[in-house]
Amino acid sequence: MLKTKIADCLKKVIKESLPIEIFVPENEKFGHYSTNAALRLAKILKRNPMEIAEETSSKLKAQNLKFFEKIEVAAPGFINFWLTPKVLQNELKEILKQKEKYGSLKLGKNKKINIEFISANPTGPLTIGNGRGGFCGDVLANVLEKAGYEAVREYYINDTGEQIKKLGHSVLGDEQAVYEGDYIENLRKNIAEKNPVKVGEKVAKIILEETIKPAVKKMGIRFDEWFSEKSLYKNQAVEKTINELEKKNLIYKKEGAIWFQSTKFGDDKDRVLIKADGEKTYFASDIAYLKNKFERNSDKLIIFLGADHFGYIGRMKAAAEALGYKKENLVFIIIQLVRLLKEGKEVRMSKRTGSYVTIDELIDEVGLDAARFFFLMSSPDTHMNFDLDLAKEQSLKNPVYYAQYAAVRIQGILAKLKNSAKSKSAKDGKIDFNLLNTVEDINLTRMLARFPEIVETAAENYNPQALVRFALDLSREFHNFYEKEKIIGEKQELVASRLELIKAAQIVFKNLFNLLGISLPQKM
RNA sequence: CCCCUUGUAGUUCAAUGGAAAGAACAUCCCCGUCCUAAGGGGGUGAUGAGGGUUCGAUUCCUUCCAAGGGGACCA
Numbered sequence: 309m310l311k312t313k314i315a316d317c318l319k320k321v322i323k324e325s326l327p328i329e330i331f332v333p334e335n336e337k338f339g340h341y342s343t344n345a346a347l348r349l350a351k352i353l354k355r356n357p358m359e360i361a362e363e364t365s366s367k368l369k370a371q372n373l374k375f376f377e378k379i380e381v382a383a384p385g386f387i388n389f390w391l392t393p394k395v396l397q398n399e400l401k402e403i404l405k406q407k408e409k410y411g412s413l414k415l416g417k418n419k420k421i422n423i424e425f426i427s428a429n430p431t432g433p434l435t436i437g438n439g440r441g442g443f444c445g446d447v448l449a450n451v452l453e454k455a456g457y458e459a460v461r462e463y464y465i466n467d468t469g470e471q472i473k474k475l476g477h478s479v480l481g482d483e484q485a486v487y488e489g490d491y492i493e494n495l496r497k498n499i500a501e502k503n504p505v506k507v508g509e510k511v512a513k514i515i516l517e518e519t520i521k522p523a524v525k526k527m528g529i530r531f532d533e534w535f536s537e538k539s540l541y542k543n544q545a546v547e548k549t550i551n552e553l554e555k556k557n558l559i560y561k562k563e564g565a566i567w568f569q570s571t572k573f574g575d576d577k578d579r580v581l582i583k584a585d586g587e588k589t590y591f592a593s594d595i596a597y598l599k600n601k602f603e604r605n606s607d608k609l610i611i612f613l614g615a616d617h618f619g620y621i622g623r624m625k626a627a628a629e630a631l632g633y634k635k636e637n638l639v640f641i642i643i644q645l646v647r648l649l650k651e652g653k654e655v656r657m658s659k660r661t662g663s664y665v666t667i668d669e670l671i672d673e674v675g676l677d678a679a680r681f682f683f684l685m686s687s688p689d690t691h692m693n694f695d696l697d698l699a700k701e702q703s704l705k706n707p708v709y710y711a712q713y714a715a716v717r718i719q720g721i722l723a724k725l726k727n728s729a730k731s732k733s734a735k736d737g738k739i740d741f742n743l744l745n746t747v748e749d750i751n752l753t754r755m756l757a758r759f760p761e762i763v764e765t766a767a768e769n770y771n772p773q774a775l776v777r778f779a780l781d782l783s784r785e786f787h788n789f790y791e792k793e794k795i796i797g798e799k800q801e802l803v804a805s806r807l808e809l810i811k812a813a814q815i816v817f818k819n820l821f822n823l824l825g826i827s828l829p830q831k832m
Numbered sequence: 833c834c835c836c837u838u839g840u841a842g843u844u845c846a847a848u849g850g851a852a853a854g855a856a857c858a859u860c861c862c863c864g865u866c867c868u869a870a871g872g873g874g875g876u877g878a879u880g881a882g883g884g885u886u887c888g889a890u891u892c893c894u895u896c897c898a899a900g901g902g903g904a905c906c907a
Binding site (some may be wrong): 329331333335336337338342344347350351357379382383384385386412423429465469470471474563564565566567576577579580581582584585588589590591614615616617618620621622642644645647664682685687689690691692693698702704705706707709710712713714716718720721722723724725765766769771773776777780781784787788790791792794795796797810831832 | 873
């Protein structure tokens, strides 16, 4: 990574230990890369930042590195770097050499991260809300794998308990019914059973297999593990976990129920594990599940939760600590709820009332790529508004096409050159990367070289949105290049080197689209 | 009442405490396609309000206002 190479140079001349931040300034006149190290240092040393910047810069220059073409100091104390063409050309060669491995990092050191997402109850179809969390979780898993972690994608199936019973009642259509919708009606036809729990379990299995799993497939998501809650009861894991807490004296009885002292670990209030009627709460099996995941050698657990489940975090972290796990290794990512609008008015989305938009519906309407891009563009914190009619109407304007079109333009050139005589001779001759010396050549190369840096940022901050932004930046840079610099029709030597440049661009686009789970069309 | 999240252009979204707050869509002007114009160039336009910390704040602290979500022996 160019960024770390610059940081390494700086570390040689800065003795104080401080994290060196290298970033790409927004304005071109501030260089290819820039650092605020002198400003940071000024605080520690209580000296004038400009002086420190000047000193550092002259020390760097004194080393006479072939790395920098120019180093400048700018008020109030930034040090700005321009890289030599050679450095950029080498990075280009690196892309061409590494191909699909370009951007892969060793950040994760093969540590195992378990990522649980969607995990919607098998009581109905997946909604656009599940879609949002699903795409986000999927791409995060991709990014973490690219960064060198071993990622396990997991779906937890709540296939037992209160919700299943309610589902059974709903299908039976008795007074305790809560779920409504066509799918309930359809299921009713095939059920002869009368016991609500049995009906619920049977129907949950049908919904899981015939509705949820196909929807997940349609979303372009593959889970490594579909984990059944019921299995935790079958193998006594829930019992064992409660016993373990009991041994640690973290359990007490009150008003007929069994409580876990989660307040000892920072939770707001203690939580019930076994209700007075003898039924275990979902929380009880959730703890057992937590333990199970850690016991499968996961170094870290990431759990995606809808904002309506926010209250779970405190008790789950408390449980993790109580069981002897570090709470830093339990990460929750909260996805804000998607607000459904119809004709500009808010519709309360609920499986219980049957008012929702399914993810299948959305994908059918706008296509998978546009759907993925749409949700991946905004951060999980954003309270999104979603209007299906508007989404349909605007789907053709989805920025995903802007990015895909850039990649398609590359394919177009490559296809055309394949048949031309020029490329043949170019293949034989040596490639002179020095010919790539226009502003557009250099800017495109710089942008391509940022790909590993973006992977790093996205992986470190669990922030897949960074990839989407990069996709748009890269596309803009490419369109810009395409507009200004011709390839076909130039001198042979230049055609040859430009060809290498766009091949490198194609590699980065491919790797990037793979991470995002969007397709790279041949034509548009 | 308490807790969490959010408030940025007309709209949908960006911005590890950094330099002149970025895109896209909409809108206005230009490029008429010679590697597919699903493109390029340019204009208009925004940090909810007030304090504070900092060389520097959309970002951190604080008060207020607004929206959403929690606060069950529901999930």
